[in-house]
Amino acid sequence: MQPSNLPTIYSITESEIDLNDLLARITLTSTGAAAIFTGMVRGVTSRGDAHETEYLEYESYIPMAESKMKQVADEIRAKWPVVEGIAIVQRIGKLYPKTPTVLIACTAAHRDTGVFDAARYGIDRLKEIVPVWKKEVGPDGQEWVEGDYVPKPGE
Amino acid sequence: MNHIKLLFFATIRDRAGTKSMEMDIPADMTILQLKGKLGADYPNLKESMKSVLITINREYAFDEAVVPLNAEIALFPPVSGG
Numbered sequence: 001m002q003p004s005n006l007p008t009i010y011s012i013t014e015s016e017i018d019l020n021d022l023l024a025r026i027t028l029t030s031t032g033a034a035a036i037f038t039g040m041v042r043g044v045t046s047r048g049d050a051h052e053t054e055y056l057e058y059e060s061y062i063p064m065a066e067s068k069m070k071q072v073a074d075e076i077r078a079k080w081p082v083v084e085g086i087a088i089v090q091r092i093g094k095l096y097p098k099t100p101t102v103l104i105a106c107t108a109a110h111r112d113t114g115v116f117d118a119a120r121y122g123i124d125r126l127k128e129i130v131p132v133w134k135k136e137v138g139p140d141g142q143e144w145v146e147g148d149y150v151p152k153p154g155e
Numbered sequence: 156m157n158h159i160k161l162l163f164f165a166t167i168r169d170r171a172g173t174k175s176m177e178m179d180i181p182a183d184m185t186i187l188q189l190k191g192k193l194g195a196d197y198p199n200l201k202e203s204m205k206s207v208l209i210t211i212n213r214e215y216a217f218d219e220a221v222v223p224l225n226a227e228i229a230l231f232p233p234v235s236g237g
Contacts, residue, residue: 047213059164064213146166150233153217
């Protein structure tokens with residue numbers, strides 16, 4: 001099947017992330033494996049600067065974010081041509097501990113095709129180039145979380 | 156002159172005190188010159204201009220780029236999604 005016919009979902013949403021729906025939409029009759037990464041709001045952080053989080057408030061430059069998510073999906077397909085379906089979803093708004101905030105899922109015929117690496121690459125790239133930011137609110141006040149990646153020309 | 160739209164996000168929006176503004180700039184102004192102008196016109200933004208990320212029409216842009224006509228320029232800190 002040509003990549004253009006393969007299911008690719010990318011969106012910024014204020015709604016709950018529906019894993020079952022997304023998985024159904026990226027599962028083909030030839031699919032036998034899906035690697036799914038999801039991140040959620042961590043209420044208690046113990047690694048590094050230990051602290052508690054009341055909620056995170058996400059915002060996005062939505063049209064650019066969706067175009068960069070498509071770029072991440074294109075990069076995944078270039079590196080892992082065996083990947084069948086791709087879903088990349090970032091939830092924004094005010095999100096409380098335990099709530100899923102992001103989901104990257106890749107499907108393939110078999111699990112030993114690189115599909116785990118493909119999903120890993122997807123979340124790593126999202127955190128580098130997709131314009132989304134979060135403000136962390138906790139008992140000691142609020143602070144914008146800033147990344148450290150500086151995109152290069154062509155990214 | 157070139158009439159452009161500026162969008163601010165996250166820390167940059169807080170410091171600018173607005174989500175967006177429109178501005179007239181010289182036709183051949185580069186991103187580096189635009190950063191200089193914003194830092195001079197809005198002292199709250201001066202410090203941010205050193206590490207800000209800038210996009211032109213939703214693609215990352217760099218100091219030497221000339222701002223195209225009627226561009227949508229966004230300014231924001233390194234991203235922190237996920």
